[in-house]
Amino acid sequence: MTANWLERCVGDTRHFLATHWRTAPAVLRPDRPPVDVLPHAELDRLLDHGLLKAPYINLVQEHGQLPTERFCTPRVVLGEVVEDYADADAVRGLIRDERATLLLRYVDQWHQGVRALATGVGAELGRQVEAFYFLTPGGTQGRPVHRDDADVLAVQISGAKRWRVHGGPADGNWEPRREDGDPGEPLLDTVLRPGEVLYVPRGFAHRASAVGDSPSAHLSLTVREAGTAHLYTLLQALLADGPDLADRPLGDPALTAAADALLTHCHNTLATLTPESLVEQARAAMRGAAGTPR
Numbered sequence: 686m687t688a689n690w691l692e693r694c695v696g697d698t699r700h701f702l703a704t705h706w707r708t709a710p711a712v713l714r715p716d717r718p719p720v721d722v723l724p725h726a727e728l729d730r731l732l733d734h735g736l737l738k739a740p741y742i743n744l745v746q747e748h749g750q751l752p753t754e755r756f757c758t759p760r761v762v763l764g765e766v767v768e769d770y771a772d773a774d775a776v777r778g779l780i781r782d783e784r785a786t787l788l789l790r791y792v793d794q795w796h797q798g799v800r801a802l803a804t805g806v807g808a809e810l811g812r813q814v815e816a817f818y819f820l821t822p823g824g825t826q827g828r829p830v831h832r833d834d835a836d837v838l839a840v841q842i843s844g845a846k847r848w849r850v851h852g853g854p855a856d857g858n859w860e861p862r863r864e865d866g867d868p869g870e871p872l873l874d875t876v877l878r879p880g881e882v883l884y885v886p887r888g889f890a891h892r893a894s895a896v897g898d899s900p901s902a903h904l905s906l907t908v909r910e911a912g913t914a915h916l917y918t919l920l921q922a923l924l925a926d927g928p929d930l931a932d933r934p935l936g937d938p939a940l941t942a943a944a945d946a947l948l949t950h951c952h953n954t955l956a957t958l959t960p961e962s963l964v965e966q967a968r969a970a971m972r973g974a975a976g977t978p979r
Contacts, residue, residue: 690805693719694838694882694906698809705884707836710850710873710891713882718840720880722798723818725843725902728787732773739769741795744776744785747826751785780900784825789818792904799904806838806906813909813971821846821901826894830868834861835907837885839893841877844901848883849874851890864890877903911967919967923958924951 695701696715705711731737744751756775759768779785793803793816807814815835823844832854839848851868868890876896877883885891887910895901927950934940 689809690719690802691809693717693802694806694840695884701884705886707886710886710889711884712873712875712877713884714880715882718880718882719802719904720840720842722802723792723796723842723904725820728818728820728902731789732771732776735770735773737771737789739771741790741792742771742776743788743790744779745788745828746783746785747829751779751783755779780820780822784822786822786825786828787818787820792816792818803906806908807972810908811965811968811972813968813974815907815909817905817907819901819903819905821893821895823895823898823900826892828892830864830890830892832859832861832864832888832890833885833907834887834912835909836887837883837891838906838908839877839883839885840904840906841879841881841883842902842904843879844899845876845878845896846893846901846903847874847876847896848885848891848893850883850885853886853890854888859888861888909971911964911971915967915971916963919963919970923954927951927954 689698691698693715695713701711701713739753739757742756743753744756753769756772756779757769758772758775759766760770761767776787780787792799793814794800796816799816799818803814803816821844830851849871850873851864851871872889875883887908928946930943930946931939934943
């Protein structure tokens with residue numbers, strides 16, 4: 686039986702989409718949360734395998750990233766020096782001694798189970814979905830208050846994390862970055878426990894800190910949305926896929942005929958599009974690009 690990955694994250698999908706999606710943050714308690722996809726115990730195996738490289742692995746603190754040279758080393762492969770392989774002992778030491786947060790980026794690109802989860806959620810929502818893993822030492826905050834250019838489903842895997850979610854941006858000119866101003870009173874202030882899932886709508890300011898002495902591990906599914914730039918890019922690609930014309934028409938009649946052919950192509954292409962279809966094609970293009978090897 687095919688897994689309904691969105692249901693495993695949010696429980697009742699109809700209720701979630703009707704009540705919370707793009708509207709309000711929420712703590713969700715699905716019957717079968719996907720905590721088994723990348724359990725905390727697997728982290729040590731991933732580190733000790735020795736194949737993790739920056740930028741897939743990083744260490745961050747509240748006010749910035751640690752330099753990769755502090756936890757990565759070069760290797761000689763086929764006679765060539767290859768940089769930025771993570772050193773497991775150095776990573777563990779910085780987490781332990783400097784309270785750094787471990788960040789695994791784009792886990793869907795290199796972990797089979799997480800890829801299935803991200804792909805399944807993306808198919809249900811019709812969006813591009815990427816995955817990031819955070820291991821935060823107890824009592825620390827990995828990142829400052831910030832806004833993400835994505836809806837976020839944070840699956841708590843182990844430990845506990847306090848989340849404070851503030852309101853969304855005032856208009857469409859916002860930037861996905863650190864929130865240096867006053868984000869306002871929290872709309873949601875909660876401690877997430879293993880098996881619970883936090884939903885943060887796109888652009889809503891938020892911060893999180895690990896609670897207690899034990900580290901907190903969670904998997905963030907970032908649900909990407911098309912923006913104006915995606916619409917422009919797609920429209921340009923559709924219009925560029927036109928008639929096969931000579932690069933340098935000779936004479937005014939030939940150049941005018943080429944212009945007429947291009948205008949006819951643009952008119953016919955635009956006539957087949959609606960605002961809704963352009964948005965859906967842009968979302969599909971994002972998902973297609975996410976599925977290609979990088």
